[in-house]
Amino acid sequence: MPPLNVLYQDEHLVAVHKPSGLLVHRSALARGETDFLLQRLRNQLGRRVYPVHRLDRPTSGVMVLALSSAVAGRLSEAFSERQVEKRYLAVVRGKAPERERLDYPLREEDGTRPKSEMPAMPTMTDIRRLDSVELPVQVDRYPVARYSLVEARPLTGRRHQIRRHLSRRGYPIIGDAKHGKSVHNRFFAEQLSAPRLLLAATHLAFDHPLFDKRVQLNCALDDTMVALFDHLGWAGHLPLDSVRTPPPTTPTALETL
Structure with missing residues (x-):
């Protein structure tokens, strides 16, 4: 099993590129699974690690x-x-709006209670169309198929928020078995060699919890999405796999963890 790609590490935190299909940790919804990011990274670093946010398994x-x-x-x-600050790239069906804020309230999806018992919570996602393509093939009922490359910046953190917001707006993410459309998912899997959810977290930025600096993490796309971007003429939108952060500084006087 190949090691995880470490994007950044200091004595307090570590950032990695999570592969599509890898669970972050054990879940009641995925009984029987034995491969988890937490376990892999713990074995790789030889020490315990603690999750602070989540990514869906296919993301x-x-x-x-x-x-x-x-x-x-x-x-x-x-x-x-x-x-x-969070930035995602997604490939969606249709020609997405040039720029829009999606603010559909969403019910939490935790799998423990019926949706009818879950209150709808306010949510916001800013989206921007970076590029689009029209393919001369009939995938659905139309003689051509249109797809867009979308940048999504979630301003809140509900489960499946980006996937649900884009689907609700009429631009489901390709490869989304739950919120998308199977005929387009099959087309990308069978004709474009892209059998995965086409959603990737490409950027995180936050203030370091102990050092007086801003950490900016950028993550490259995986081989499947890189090949797809090349095929569709979107290579100019590929993110760089790099970390930009000022030189280390002395920890602030207060905390010794």
Whole structure:
């Protein structure tokens, strides 16, 4: 099993590229699974790691984890208080709007209670169309098929928020078995060699919980999405796999974790 690609690491936190299809941790909804990001990374680093946010199993991209429970608490608070800048790339059906804020309220999907018992919560996602393509093939009922490359910036953190917002707006993400359309998913899987959810977390930025600096994490797309972007003429939108952060500084006087 290949090691996870570490994008950033210091004595308090680590960021990795989570592959599509890899569960972050054990879940009651995925009994019988034996491969998890937490276990892999713990074995790779030889120490315990603590998750502070989540990515859906089929979503790939940058994920940050703490190396102590105290740092995990600080980072989790930053995520919950919307102090983390997040950027995703998604391939969607149709020609998406040039720019729009989606604010459909969403019910939490935790699998423990009927949806009717879950209150609808306010949510916001900013989307921007980066590119689009029209293919001369009949995938659905129309003689041509249109798809868009969308940048999504979630301003809140509900489960499946980007997937549900784009689907609700009429532009489901390709490869989304739950919120998408199977005929387009099959077309990308069988004709374009892209059998996965085409959603990737490409950027995270946040204030370091202990150092006086801003951490900016950028994550490359996986081979499947890179090949697809090349095929569709979107190579100019490929993100770089890099970290831009000022040189390390002395920890602030207060916390010793």
